[in-house]
Amino acid sequence: RSDAQKFEFQAEVSRLMDIIINSLYSNKDIFLRELISNASDAIDKIRFLALTDKEVLGEGDNTKLDIQIKLDKQNKILSIRDRGIGMTKEDLIKNLGTIAKSGTSAFVEKMQTSGDLNLIGQFGVGFYSVYLVADYVEVISKHNDDKQHVWESKADGAFAISEDTWNEPLGRGTEIRLHLRDEAGEYLEESKLKDLVKKYSEFINFPIYLWASKEVDVEVPADGDESSDEEEKSAESSSGEEEESEKGEDEDTEDKPKTKKVKETTYEWELLNDVKAIWLRNPKEVTDEEYTKFYHSLTKDFSDDKPLAWSHFTAEGDVEFKAVLFVPPKAPDDLYESYHDAYKSNLKLYVRRVFISDEFNELLPKYLNFLRGLVDSDTLPLNVSREMLQQHSSLKTIKKKLIRKALDMIRRIADEDPDEAKDKDKKDVENSSDDEKKGQYAKFWNQFGKSIKLGIIEDATNRNRLAKLLRFESTKSEGKLTSLDQYISRMKSGQKDIFYITGVNKELLEKSPFLERLKKKGYEVIFFTNPIDEYLMQYLMEYEDKKFQNVSKEGLKLGKDSKDKELKESFKELTKWWKGVLASENVEDVKISNRLDDTPCVVVTSKYGWSANMERIMQSQSL
Ligand code: ADP
Numbered sequence: 001r002s003d004a005q006k007f008e009f010q011a012e013v014s015r016l017m018d019i020i021i022n023s024l025y026s027n028k029d030i031f032l033r034e035l036i037s038n039a040s041d042a043i044d045k046i047r048f049l050a051l052t053d054k055e056v057l058g059e060g061d062n063t064k065l066d067i068q069i070k071l072d073k074q075n076k077i078l079s080i081r082d083r084g085i086g087m088t089k090e091d092l093i094k095n096l097g098t099i100a101k102s103g104t105s106a107f108v109e110k111m112q113t114s115g116d117l118n119l120i121g122q123f124g125v126g127f128y129s130v131y132l133v134a135d136y137v138e139v140i141s142k143h144n145d146d147k148q149h150v151w152e153s154k155a156d157g158a159f160a161i162s163e164d165t166w167n168e169p170l171g172r173g174t175e176i177r178l179h180l181r182d183e184a185g186e187y188l189e190e191s192k193l194k195d196l197v198k199k200y201s202e203f204i205n206f207p208i209y210l211w212a213s214k215e216v217d218v219e220v221p222a223d224g225d226e227s228s229d230e231e232e233k234s235a236e237s238s239s240g241e242e243e244e245s246e247k248g249e250d251e252d253t254e255d256k257p258k259t260k261k262v263k264e265t266t267y268e269w270e271l272l273n274d275v276k277a278i279w280l281r282n283p284k285e286v287t288d289e290e291y292t293k294f295y296h297s298l299t300k301d302f303s304d305d306k307p308l309a310w311s312h313f314t315a316e317g318d319v320e321f322k323a324v325l326f327v328p329p330k331a332p333d334d335l336y337e338s339y340h341d342a343y344k345s346n347l348k349l350y351v352r353r354v355f356i357s358d359e360f361n362e363l364l365p366k367y368l369n370f371l372r373g374l375v376d377s378d379t380l381p382l383n384v385s386r387e388m389l390q391q392h393s394s395l396k397t398i399k400k401k402l403i404r405k406a407l408d409m410i411r412r413i414a415d416e417d418p419d420e421a422k423d424k425d426k427k428d429v430e431n432s433s434d435d436e437k438k439g440q441y442a443k444f445w446n447q448f449g450k451s452i453k454l455g456i457i458e459d460a461t462n463r464n465r466l467a468k469l470l471r472f473e474s475t476k477s478e479g480k481l482t483s484l485d486q487y488i489s490r491m492k493s494g495q496k497d498i499f500y501i502t503g504v505n506k507e508l509l510e511k512s513p514f515l516e517r518l519k520k521k522g523y524e525v526i527f528f529t530n531p532i533d534e535y536l537m538q539y540l541m542e543y544e545d546k547k548f549q550n551v552s553k554e555g556l557k558l559g560k561d562s563k564d565k566e567l568k569e570s571f572k573e574l575t576k577w578w579k580g581v582l583a584s585e586n587v588e589d590v591k592i593s594n595r596l597d598d599t600p601c602v603v604v605t606s607k608y609g610w611s612a613n614m615e616r617i618m619q620s621q622s623l
């Protein structure tokens with residue numbers, strides 16, 4: 001079109017489109033899921049605005065918050081239309097081409113190695129998957145604040161935008177028209193689209209309709225002369241064979257002209273999905289497979305990985321809400337990078353089935369930001385601003401309950417894992433389904449153990465619960481992970497403290513002279529080899545009434561030895577001399593101790609000072 005305004009795609013976006021266009025990726029189906037997900041997001045947005053301003057919805061058909069799919073076999077066009085928020089001209093330019101999202105280059109990079117196109121939605125560039133199946137795409141959009149515009153592109157590095165003066169007015173929302181490539185003809189089959197919607201868009205909370213053909217029997221006058229033009233046309237277009245009605249239905253013949261039955265193809269909107277939200281269902285009636293699929297659609301992670309655990313519950317009382325929480329199978333790469341500054345919760349908040357936000361940081365503490373899921377509350381008010389909602393007193397109650405449930409859920413991973421050492425008699429009761437649960441807690445610990453440690457540091461209220469989830473290696477764990485409860489069950493009689501040592505790695509620590517005596521006497525010592533462990537142990541002072549003792553620090557007590565006093569006496573002069581040699585700025589004290597065996601002496605740190613390992617960490621950080 002001559003009056004169209006031309007734009008170039010931002011460079012990264014252009015590269016992304018090239019990759020998609022030339023992709024040999026066989027699962028091209030994913031484009032439909034991405035488009036439906038965008039339509040659903042757009043409806044969520046207008047519905048949210050309508051909470052505080054009913055006017056934005058308009059009237060008539062504009063108030064129908066649904067998604068419609070239509071096929072034009074003749075022209076090979078597949079179109080998807082929503083009555084969502086729509087896009088202004090400005091939005092079209094920015095969202096579909098000129099502003100690259102942060103995920104764009106990450107995704108391009110991934111695709112150049114061994115990336116899976118299936119994950120495109122996670123990177124915030126799902127729209128461009130349309131070019132897996134189409135070589136020309138039109139986006140027609142009407143936003144309340146602007147006129148209707150058309151965006152179009154053949155993915156040749158450029159797109160064009162025109163004011164729409166020729167298409168039917170949309171009222172509000174967006175219609176995406178895909179001009180399908182020749183080899184993508186299957187997407188013009190109704191059955192294919194029905195299958196895809198079932199498969200991928202089961203958890204979309206708005207009705208998805210297909211303009212579907214239907215064979216119906218119609219009665220037309222048997223006498224050709226009397227049939228109207230219109231009837232003739234529809235009879236022609238029907239694919240079924242004309243059939244004489246054989247049944248004796250025409251009993252009351254009277255004066256009526258004789259009729260016959262013919263098959264006729266008509267079209268109507270066929271609802272493809274069941275919009276009952278999964279979290280409103282009874283947990284007993286939801287299958288594991290459904291939860292897994294729900295997790296995939298919630299996170300746009302369509303890999304084969306299953307979530308490690310989930311918890312679906314209803315909270316009653318002053319604050320009522322339903323929630324589904326998931327522990328993902330893997331931690332995102334940047335989980336801890338942005339921990340302090342760019343913290344973002346991953347829970348979706350709904351109020352009475354209306355999506356409010358997925359950036360509601362008030363629902364979970366920072367250290368649980370790896371959890372995915374949603375909360376739907378009937379108690380929160382609907383017609384207030386997001387800011388007001390953020391300050392609502394119920395949020396504190398919700399948060400408290402969510403933390404409890406989350407920690408229970410994590411603990412259950414351990415309880416159900418046969419690899420987690422348990423009491424002998426408990427082991428016998430375990431059943432065959434354990435295969436799937438085997439090793440799950442170690443998996444959890446590898447991915448999210450740091451979050452548990454951050455929790456111990458940050459959440460004093462739940463410190464003990466979190467400490468129960470802690471895993472580590474020790475002088476007795478034989479290369480496996482062990483827990484504080486297991487440590488305590490192995491404690492020697494008379495042992496009061498829980499012993500640990502911190503350092504760079506287990507191999508070095510095992511050779512430490514600090515362990516000589518402890519090992520010989522059969523005491524177990526925990527290895528803490530992660531930098532965060534030093535901070536952790538500043539907060540974790542005790543567990544089940546037992547204190548923690550860093551064995552490289554002053555204060556290690558291994559029970560009284562009868563020779564202690566004697567030794568102290570006979571080496572009195574030596575210690576005195578030594579203390580004199582090492583000036584007081586070098587050491588605080590020189591003492592006789594029973595902590596060593598072969599090694600003649602060691603330098604220990606004072607009880608409240610930094611351990612040698614902490615010194616090392618602080619030094620490396622200040623570099
Ligand atoms: P994402 O959905 O993760 O944001 P997409 O590439 O799928 O990424 O979509 C890019 C953007 O285009 C969306 O964020 C949205 O602003 C806009 N958009 C896409 N489809 C629609 C639609 N049907 N209605 C309104 N806006 C849309």
Ligand code: MG
Nearest residue numbers: 037038126127
């Ligand atoms: Mg999207």
